[in-house]
Amino acid sequence: MATTDDDRRPKYQRIADSLREAIQSGEYGPGDRLPGENDLMAAHGVARMTARQALSVLKDEGVAESRKGAGVFVRSFRPLRRRGIQRLAQEQWGSGRSIWSADIENRTLVVDQVTVSEEAAPEQIGQVLDLSEGDTVCVRRRRFVLDGKPVLLATSYLPTAVVAGSAITQEDTGPGGTYARLAELGYKPVHFREEIRSRMPTKDEAAQLRISAGTPVILICRTAFADEGRPVEINEMTLDAASYVLEYDFDA
Amino acid sequence: MATTDDDRRPKYQRIADSLREAIQSGEYGPGDRLPGENDLMAAHGVARMTARQALSVLKDEGVAESRKGAGVFVRSFRPLRRRGIQRLAQEQWGSGRSIWSADIENRTLVVDQVTVSEEAAPEQIGQVLDLSEGDTVCVRRRRFVLDGKPVLLATSYLPTAVVAGSAITQEDTGPGGTYARLAELGYKPVHFREEIRSRMPTKDEAAQLRISAGTPVILICRTAFADEGRPVEINEMTLDAASYVLEYDFDA
Numbered sequence: 001m002a003t004t005d006d007d008r009r010p011k012y013q014r015i016a017d018s019l020r021e022a023i024q025s026g027e028y029g030p031g032d033r034l035p036g037e038n039d040l041m042a043a044h045g046v047a048r049m050t051a052r053q054a055l056s057v058l059k060d061e062g063v064a065e066s067r068k069g070a071g072v073f074v075r076s077f078r079p080l081r082r083r084g085i086q087r088l089a090q091e092q093w094g095s096g097r098s099i100w101s102a103d104i105e106n107r108t109l110v111v112d113q114v115t116v117s118e119e120a121a122p123e124q125i126g127q128v129l130d131l132s133e134g135d136t137v138c139v140r141r142r143r144f145v146l147d148g149k150p151v152l153l154a155t156s157y158l159p160t161a162v163v164a165g166s167a168i169t170q171e172d173t174g175p176g177g178t179y180a181r182l183a184e185l186g187y188k189p190v191h192f193r194e195e196i197r198s199r200m201p202t203k204d205e206a207a208q209l210r211i212s213a214g215t216p217v218i219l220i221c222r223t224a225f226a227d228e229g230r231p232v233e234i235n236e237m238t239l240d241a242a243s244y245v246l247e248y249d250f251d252a
Numbered sequence: 253m254a255t256t257d258d259d260r261r262p263k264y265q266r267i268a269d270s271l272r273e274a275i276q277s278g279e280y281g282p283g284d285r286l287p288g289e290n291d292l293m294a295a296h297g298v299a300r301m302t303a304r305q306a307l308s309v310l311k312d313e314g315v316a317e318s319r320k321g322a323g324v325f326v327r328s329f330r331p332l333r334r335r336g337i338q339r340l341a342q343e344q345w346g347s348g349r350s351i352w353s354a355d356i357e358n359r360t361l362v363v364d365q366v367t368v369s370e371e372a373a374p375e376q377i378g379q380v381l382d383l384s385e386g387d388t389v390c391v392r393r394r395r396f397v398l399d400g401k402p403v404l405l406a407t408s409y410l411p412t413a414v415v416a417g418s419a420i421t422q423e424d425t426g427p428g429g430t431y432a433r434l435a436e437l438g439y440k441p442v443h444f445r446e447e448i449r450s451r452m453p454t455k456d457e458a459a460q461l462r463i464s465a466g467t468p469v470i471l472i473c474r475t476a477f478a479d480e481g482r483p484v485e486i487n488e489m490t491l492d493a494a495s496y497v498l499e500y501d502f503d504a
Contacts, residue, residue: 013455020454057455060452061451061452061453061454062451062452079449084500084502085500085502088502088504089504090504179504188504189504190503190504191501191502191503191504192501192502192503192504193499193500193501194499194500195497195498195499196448196470196497196498196499196500197331197493197496197497197498198450198468198469198470198493199313199314199467199468199493199494200312200313200314200466200467200468201313202272202313203265203309214452215451215452216450216451216452216468216493217450218448218450241449241450241451241468242451244449245447245448245449246447246448246449247445247446247447247448248336248337248445248446248448248500248502249443249444249445250336250337250340250443250444250500250502251442251443251444252340252341252342252431252440252441252442252443252444
């Protein structure tokens, strides 16, 4: 905790730095309680506001999180490893397994808030799916909850002309899910493009995903292509960034 | 701007929503100035603090940004499209081009803050690179500045035993860069793994990348493997999330 005279940064920043170092060195592990405002006031001889600011820095960085009435804790981060390429391999959905089964190991996955509807295609969706004026899309919305924690929101868009009358328009798409059904309809996905962005969540996204303060979302927009480069699905996903590591493995 | 009686959310939130909708519909485009506090006070009959909070919501989400003395503007987002797989294809660096030349189109790229040093391997790096106790690594740090805006910080670790005496230990690694040199040394990269995370930046990262408030960083950790799965490089990258779209294209 020693500070040199030429360290002109604000005191709360220096206290935050020393706490961060203690976390990085393992002195405080995931889920451990950090020193509270009173502890920091006593240890550093600072006012309550300074102690509070120091803890806020770590919360804003997503390193720590408040638990109501219990204090500030090192965030426990047991992220889901999402192997972008392997999980979409044809052997996966082609053999009736869900894409998610590749990700979740033995954890409990619940899919809730499922809605399926026929809607006018949003302009950008219509462009990417190569639709004509007035064509509609089948819109599938759902939320994925892992071990009780919402981790992902997904909205898929598929051309009505392709999926009408199939199980894709039902809540339960059946074994192998949407991609297995597309294959049966003659539109087997053979190529995928995933685009990844990150930003802070909107209020609604934060509520739906129960995201802690100082945590961004990762956006993945996936387009599935059938033979001859025909786009057959767009899936817009919003992920709690603290719940995920995305992995892509590929050859040079 | 009409609100119904049963909309119980705070007024600043509803003002923020209407501004966000106006941005999404294109009424305000990238770089456009948004209504200021005075405009919002007059239009909605609210106090200055409420108007300020409404603008803060959009800034926190990364949708808008303040420019000193000039107001609040829709963020101009002309992201770099980083094609994760194509850019690392052997034809790229094998023919003497830099990996970056695949990304930047006609924009101006400056690489600055380059340092190269021999260091003790951090524990986790040593484990992934399969090093023995006491082995050192060549550490290459640099910053990438695109059109005057810092967009990425990168730190590469390579086993000293592999790269000693080669141009990889120099500031300028020569045509095709590190991967072309590794190939000449008999360690041609044939496989890559990229792991992607996102979180809020630390104070230092925000300063080095000149990141606006409310913008996360994307972390990419890439491991390059030579024949027989031998790991030869780890590259830890920190990206300004507002400057990037990551794209991965692959077959089912």
